[in-house]
Amino acid sequence: MTTLVEVAAAAGVSTATASLVLSGKDKGRVSRKTAERVRAAADSMAYVRDALAGGMRNRRTRTIGVLGERVLSTPYAVAMIDAVLTTSRQLGWSVLLTDSGGDEEQTRRAVRELQSRRVDAIVHAAMYHQEVHVAPELETVAVLNGFADREDVVGVVPDEVAAAREATAHLIGLGHRRIAHVTAVSPGVIAVGLRRTGYEQALTEAGLEADDGLVVYGEDDPAGADAAARTVLERPDRPTAVFCFKDAIAAGVYRQAARLGLRIPEDLSVVGFDDLALISTNLEPPLTTMRLPHYAMADWLVRGLVAGDLPDPPRTVRFHCRLVGRGSTAPPPAP
Amino acid sequence: MTTLVEVAAAAGVSTATASLVLSGKDKGRVSRKTAERVRAAADSMAYVRDALAGGMRNRRTRTIGVLGERVLSTPYAVAMIDAVLTTSRQLGWSVLLTDSGGDEEQTRRAVRELQSRRVDAIVHAAMYHQEVHVAPELETVAVLNGFADREDVVGVVPDEVAAAREATAHLIGLGHRRIAHVTAVSPGVIAVGLRRTGYEQALTEAGLEADDGLVVYGEDDPAGADAAARTVLERPDRPTAVFCFKDAIAAGVYRQAARLGLRIPEDLSVVGFDDLALISTNLEPPLTTMRLPHYAMADWLVRGLVAGDLPDPPRTVRFHCRLVGRGSTAPPPAP
C-alpha cells in the first residue's frame, strides 16, 4: 500500500503538506499548484489513507460500534442494521458490528472489543423493546429499541401505547364496537402491556366498555396464536374485529377465520402490528398493520450520536408508528 | 484510557515485558512472578489493549470486512450476517460492515473504506445467488452467496440444482406423477434456471415426462404468485403437487388452493424453497421447504478466510440444502 511519505516524495513536498492537502485542510495554507501536484500524485499512486494511523494520532476513528443483544436472531434486525449502516455511510462513518451473544461473558468481551477498537459512539441495539443493561464503562452510548438501566443514556422506542390506540381507533372509526385483542404470553416483553393499554384507551375514549373476555393471551408461537384466535372467534358473541399484538398472531387469526368460513374483511376485520412484509403482504387479503419505526429510530440515533446533539438531559424518546392500510379492515357486517 | 506504559510503570517493568505478558507471549520469556505482577496491574487499572496501535505495528487487524451488495434489504441477510458475526467472534476477529449501496460510486467508497481500515479479509456478500463484480484491488476476498467475475476468488453458493432435484424427488417418492413447478420471472436471478433444471432432472430420473405446461412463471410479487398458481390449479388435469421456486410463491399456491377448496396436503402437496420461517411456519399446514444453507456457507467462508485454507486453486463451492419436512406434502389423493 502506498503511504503518505511516498505520495509526498512523488509530489516533492513534505508529508505535512501532503497531509493537509489530502485531508482537505489546505485551503489558504497550501498554494493551488502544490495542492494540485499532491492530488495528482495520490491519484496516480492509488493512495488510500490509513485510517488506523489517522485514528491513532487524532484519537478519533469515526466509527460507530453496534452492540447487539442477539439482535440478529430477529427479523426486526434488518431495518435497524440497514439504517445504522446507511446513515453512517452518509455521514462518512464506519460501522463495527458486535453482539452480546446473550450472556454476560460475551457482553464483557463485546464491550472490550468496542473499547479496544476505539469506536467514537455506540448503538446498543435491543431485539425488542426492553430495558437494557448498558455497561458502566461505555461512553457516548445510546439504546436503540429500548432504554438503559442508567439515567445518563438516551434511548429510543416505538410509541407502543399511541400506536395501539390508533390501530384500535381505526377499527372503531369503521364502526366496530366489539373489538378483540389477541396477544401473547411473553414474559419480559413490555410491549404486551403497553399495546393492551393503548387498546383499552381507545375503547374508553370512544365510550366503549373494555371487556376482559375479549382480550386473549396465547402462547408465543403459531399454535398458540391459533388457540387464542379460536377462543375469540368461537365465542357466541363473536367480535367483528381483532387487533393483534403482532403480525404473526394476525396470521393465526386468518387461519382460524378460514377454518370457520369467515371472510376477511367482510365478516371480520383484522389489524396486525410490526409490518413484517413477509407476513403482511403474503396474507390474503394483505394485512392492515401498524409499522414499527425501526429504520427511523436507528437513523435518528446515529445522527444524534455523531452530531452529539442527543436530548440533554438524557431521556427515552418515543417514535410514532404509522398504520399501513392494506385491505384487512372494513365496516362491520350488518347485524 | 489506561495505556501499556502506565501498566508497565505500575508493575515496575518495561513496556516490552508488559506487552509480552498481556499478549500471552510470555511463556518461557518472563518469570512467573513478573507476569503475575503485570497481569494484576492491568486488571486493577482496567487496561484494554489499543487495537489500533497494535494493528499499526503488526500490520494485522484481525478484522473481517463485509461488503454487502444491498444485502440488508433482503430477509436472507439475517442468517448470513449472523453467521459472519458469530464465527468471527469465536475466532477472536472483529467485523466491519459496509454496503455497496448498489451503485458503482458507493462500491468504490466501500472498497476504499475496507482498504483504509486495513481489514485482513473480506466477505463480499450477495443478496441472492449471482455473479458479483469483485473490485480488482481487493485481496483476501471471497464471495458469499455467489461467484466472482475474477478467476482467483473463491465463492460459495447453495447447490440449487441438487436441492430442486431432491425437493421434486421427495414428491415423486410420495407417489406424485403430475408435479407442477411454479416459479418467477426474475431477470438475472440464476437460481430460477438452476432450480428448474433440478426439477426436470428429478422427473427424468424417475422416468416421468417433463411437461412444459406444468411450469408456470409469474411476476415476482404476491399477485404474480397468485396468478401463476391459479393457472396451474385451474387446469383440467390439475397436478397433485407443486414445487415452488420460493416460499413466497408457495404462499400464493396456498391462497389459491384455499379459494378452490383444495386441502393441503390431502388434495395438493406443496414444497417451497428458502425456509423463511416467517412464511413457512405461519402457513397452515406449515410448509415443507428446502432450507438455504446461508448460515453454513458464511461460517465456512469466514473460517476459510481466517485460516487461509480456502480451496486452491480457487473455485465456487456448492453447499447442500436440506429439505425441512413440515406437513404440506402427502401421497396424492386416490384417483
Next chain:
DNA sequence: CTGAAAGCGCTTACAG
C-alpha cells in the same frame, strides 16, 4: 529473564 529503542503511518503545533 528483562529493557532500550526503532518504527508502523499519520497529523498538528511550531518555526521559518
Next chain:
DNA sequence: CTGAAAGCGCTTACAG
C-alpha cells in the same frame, strides 16, 4: 506558503 519533528500506543528484533 512550506517543512522538520514530535507523538499517538503498541510490538519486536536485538542487546545484555
